[in-house]
Amino acid sequence: MYKYDEIDQQIVDERVKQYSDQTRRYLAGELSDEEFRPLRLQNGLYIQRHAPMLRIAVPYGMLSSKQLHKLADITKKYDKDYGHFSTRQNLQLNWPKLEEVPVILAELATVEMHAIQTSGNCIRNITTDQFAGIAPDEVIDPRAMAEIMRQWSTFHPEFALLPRKFKIAVSGTKQDRAIVQAHDIGMEFYTDTAGKLAIKVWVGGGLGRTPILGSVIREHLEWQHALTYCEAIIRVYNLHGRRDNAYKARIKILVKALGIEEFKNQVEAEWAHLKDAPNTITEAELLRVGKHFETMPYENVAANDAGFDAAIASNPAFAAWVKRCVHAHKQAGYRAVTLSLKPHGKAPGDATSAQMHTVADLAMQYSFGELRVSHEQNLILADVKISDLFAVWEKARAAGLATPNIGLLTDIICCPGGDFCSLANAKSIPIAEAIQMQFDNLDYLHDIGDIELNISGCMNACGHHHVGHIGILGVDKDGSEWYQVTIGGKQGNDASIGAVIGPSFSADEMPGVVQKLIDVYVKERTAEERFIDTVRRLGVAPFKAHVYNKDLSTKTDEVLA
Amino acid sequence: MSNLIQLNTTSSEPIAKIAENNWLTIQLPASTVEARKQAGKVVLFKLTGEETVTDTQIADTVIPATGKMIVPLSVFIARKEALLSRITSGEIGVWLDTHELLSDLVKNQPDLNVLPIIAVHVERFADGRIFSLGTLLRTRYGYKNELRATGDVLRDQLFFLKRSGFSSFLIRADRSAQDALASLGDFTVPYQGAVDEPRPVFTRYNRAV
Ligand code: HEM
Numbered sequence A: 001m002y003k004y005d006e007i008d009q010q011i012v013d014e015r016v017k018q019y020s021d022q023t024r025r026y027l028a029g030e031l032s033d034e035e036f037r038p039l040r041l042q043n044g045l046y047i048q049r050h051a052p053m054l055r056i057a058v059p060y061g062m063l064s065s066k067q068l069h070k071l072a073d074i075t076k077k078y079d080k081d082y083g084h085f086s087t088r089q090n091l092q093l094n095w096p097k098l099e100e101v102p103v104i105l106a107e108l109a110t111v112e113m114h115a116i117q118t119s120g121n122c123i124r125n126i127t128t129d130q131f132a133g134i135a136p137d138e139v140i141d142p143r144a145m146a147e148i149m150r151q152w153s154t155f156h157p158e159f160a161l162l163p164r165k166f167k168i169a170v171s172g173t174k175q176d177r178a179i180v181q182a183h184d185i186g187m188e189f190y191t192d193t194a195g196k197l198a199i200k201v202w203v204g205g206g207l208g209r210t211p212i213l214g215s216v217i218r219e220h221l222e223w224q225h226a227l228t229y230c231e232a233i234i235r236v237y238n239l240h241g242r243r244d245n246a247y248k249a250r251i252k253i254l255v256k257a258l259g260i261e262e263f264k265n266q267v268e269a270e271w272a273h274l275k276d277a278p279n280t281i282t283e284a285e286l287l288r289v290g291k292h293f294e295t296m297p298y299e300n301v302a303a304n305d306a307g308f309d310a311a312i313a314s315n316p317a318f319a320a321w322v323k324r325c326v327h328a329h330k331q332a333g334y335r336a337v338t339l340s341l342k343p344h345g346k347a348p349g350d351a352t353s354a355q356m357h358t359v360a361d362l363a364m365q366y367s368f369g370e371l372r373v374s375h376e377q378n379l380i381l382a383d384v385k386i387s388d389l390f391a392v393w394e395k396a397r398a399a400g401l402a403t404p405n406i407g408l409l410t411d412i413i414c415c416p417g418g419d420f421c422s423l424a425n426a427k428s429i430p431i432a433e434a435i436q437m438q439f440d441n442l443d444y445l446h447d448i449g450d451i452e453l454n455i456s457g458c459m460n461a462c463g464h465h466h467v468g469h470i471g472i473l474g475v476d477k478d479g480s481e482w483y484q485v486t487i488g489g490k491q492g493n494d495a496s497i498g499a500v501i502g503p504s505f506s507a508d509e510m511p512g513v514v515q516k517l518i519d520v521y522v523k524e525r526t527a528e529e530r531f532i533d534t535v536r537r538l539g540v541a542p543f544k545a546h547v548y549n550k551d552l553s554t555k556t557d558e559v560l561a
Numbered sequence B: 001m002s003n004l005i006q007l008n009t010t011s012s013e014p015i016a017k018i019a020e021n022n023w024l025t026i027q028l029p030a031s032t033v034e035a036r037k038q039a040g041k042v043v044l045f046k047l048t049g050e051e052t053v054t055d056t057q058i059a060d061t062v063i064p065a066t067g068k069m070i071v072p073l074s075v076f077i078a079r080k081e082a083l084l085s086r087i088t089s090g091e092i093g094v095w096l097d098t099h100e101l102l103s104d105l106v107k108n109q110p111d112l113n114v115l116p117i118i119a120v121h122v123e124r125f126a127d128g129r130i131f132s133l134g135t136l137l138r139t140r141y142g143y144k145n146e147l148r149a150t151g152d153v154l155r156d157q158l159f160f161l162k163r164s165g166f167s168s169f170l171i172r173a174d175r176s177a178q179d180a181l182a183s184l185g186d187f188t189v190p191y192q193g194a195v196d197e198p199r200p201v202f203t204r205y206n207r208a209v
C-alpha cells in the first residue's frame, strides 16, 4: 500500500498544527460556532447527540496492521473501547472529546493517518472496490489512481468550500463493486481498443433525500486527464450549484436542472482550457505511485490444498464460513477473507479494540500486514494462503469475527441512526439487531441466500437504503419513530432504486415485516433465483399484499381448493 | 490600524504584510425591491446570471469626483462612459459579488489589466465560489494586478485564497489582520497545482518511491 514520503508526512504534520490552533481559538472564543463548524467538519468532527463523532480517513479502504493497532489504541484511550467502520470505508469514533481531537490527530499522524476532508462540503475520501488488486475479474487496479486523486483533492484550494459534499468512487472491474453510479463522480477504469488505460466518467449520482443514479458524461477519457477533467466538472458545480438550500445543493440537482447534455457542454467548454494544464498526470507519477501497489510477494503454492479440502469435508461450520466469507483470488492458492463485523445482535460495523488488535495480528501473520475496509462495513484480509484458511477461521471465530453471513440477510448495512445521530428520525441499530435475532438460524439464512438489507435512520441515506434489496428508512410521524420499507433496490452495474411497499411500520413490527417479505420470496422463487430477481420478476404487489395482511397463503389455498 | 493584508512580491521578505488601504469601496444604495424568498429563506446565493441590482440602485450610486475607488460591477458596466478618463488614469477598480459573472466583466472591459484592482466580495465565508473566480481571473483572463478578497474574509480561508490567486485580503473588521497573517503559511508544500504554484508536487520534486 501507499507509504508516505517526507512531503506527505509534512502535510499531515502541518495539518495537526493547523487544526490544533483552530481548536484552541474556538475554545478561547476567538472563533464562533458557525465559523468553527466547517473547519471541524472538514476534519471529520461532527457534534452529535451525546458527544462529538470523529471520522478518521481510511483512503480507499486500505489499512496496515500497524495502523489498525494504532486505531485500536486510540479507541481505548480516547473513546469507549470500540470504533465503527462506516459505509464509506472510514472509521468513526462515537465518543471522542472535542478538546482531545488534536492529540488524536497527532497520534494518527505517527502512522500516516488523518481525518482530513472526511466530512464537510469538500471532496471526501475516495472509495473503491475492497478487492482491488486481487479480484480475478479486475481489469485495472484502481488504487494508484485513487491515491493520486487523494493527493490532488487534499486541500485543493479551489474546491475547499463547495456547495455540498463531494464524493468520488473509482472502480477497475467489470462487475462494479464500488457503486460508481451513486457518487458525485464515478470513474470506471478500463482498457480501450488501443490497449491504453481509459476512464468512463459518471456524474451526478447520489443517494440522500433525492436518490439519483449518475449519468455518463464521458465514455472515454485518457487517464492522464483524470484530474483536470474532475477540475472542470467541479468548477462548473462550484460556480453554479445551489447554495441557498442544503437539500438541493448536491451536484446531482444541478445536473438534473441543466440536463446532462447541457451540463456536459459546460464541462467540456471548461475542460478545453484545462486540458494539458500542469495537473495533468505524468507517466512517471503513475509509475511511482503504482510501485506502492505492486502484487504481493506470493509464494508459489498449489491451487489446491488437501488439508483444506479435508477440513471442508469434515467440518460443516468451517465449510459454511468458507462458502460465505472466502472469496476468489487472482493468484493460485490464495483467497480473500471477509471478517464479519455483523455478528447477530450487535451494531453492524462496530469493532472493539481487542477485535482490532486481533485483526491486525491476523493480517500480519497471514496477509502481508495489510487489510481493507469494505463499504459493506466488514474487514477484509486480501491475501491468505488456502492452507492458512482453517487457522484464520479458528482465530477469527474466537474473536467473534467469523459469523458466516457475508452477503446474507443479517449482513446488514446500517447507519448510526437515532442512538448517535442528531439528524435521525428514528433509531436504526436496534432494528438491525432485532432483524438479526429474528433470523438467527444459519441454515435458514443460507437457504434464503444472497440478499442485501440496508437501514438509514433518515432520508440522508447514510445506510444506502435506496439500493438495498430490502431498504428500511426511519421516518418521523408526529414525533414518533416509524419505518418505511422499500424493495427492489440494487447496487452494481444494473443498479436500481427501491420502491416503497406502503405505509410505514413501528419498530416492533419490523422483524415480522422482513419475515413476511422473505416468506413471499421463499414461496415464489424459482430455483437459483435470488430475492432481488424474484422482486424484479414479480414486482412489489405480492410482497405488499402479504405484508399488509391480505394473506397470500390463504388466497393461494383458496385457489387450490 | 489597517485590516488589509497584502502579499509581498519578493521572496526575500515575509509572505505578507499589513498595508494601508488606499482604495475607497463604493457601495450600492439599499434596494427597495424585496429580496426573493425561496423555501422560506432569503436567497443569499442566487443561481448565477440572475439580475440582482436594479437600475435605480445603479443610477443612485454616489461616486465621489476624485480619488481611487472600487465600484460595483453593475455600476462600472452601466456608467463606464462617464468614468472613462478616470479608468484610463488608473483611478477606478471594480468589485463583484460571488454570484456575478466574470463574462459580464470581460465583455465590457476586454483588457482587464487596465484595472489596477479587482475585488471579489464574499457575503459569507463559506461561499467557495470566490476561489473559482480568483482562479479564473488569473488563469483564464490573464489578470495581473491586485486581486483583493473583501467581505466575510477570515484567516482560516486565507491559505486557499492565496492559492487561488488573491494578492490582498481585507480581513473582517472585528478580527485581527495581524493574527491572520500566520495562516498564510499553514502548508509548506501543497500537493496540487493552483494559481500561486501551477506545478503539482509530482512535477516539482523528484519523489522517491
Ligand atoms: C452521526 C453522524 C452522521 C451524520 C450527522 C451524517 C449526516 C449525513 C447527511 C446530512 C447526509 C446527506 C447529505 C446529502 O445527501 O446532502 C449523509 C449522507 C451519507 N452518509 Fe452520513 N452521517 C453520519 C454518519 C454516517 C456514517 C456512520 C456513515 C457510514 C456508515 C455515513 C455514510 C453516509 C453516506 C454513504 C452518505 C451518502 C449518501 C449519498 O450518496 O447521498 N454517514 N450523511
Ligand code: SF4
Pocket: A415, A416, A417, A418, A421, A422, A423, A424, A425, A456, A457, A458, A459, A460, A461, A462, A463
Ligand atoms: S441516515 Fe440520517 S440518521 Fe442515519 S446517520 Fe445519516 S443522517 Fe444520521
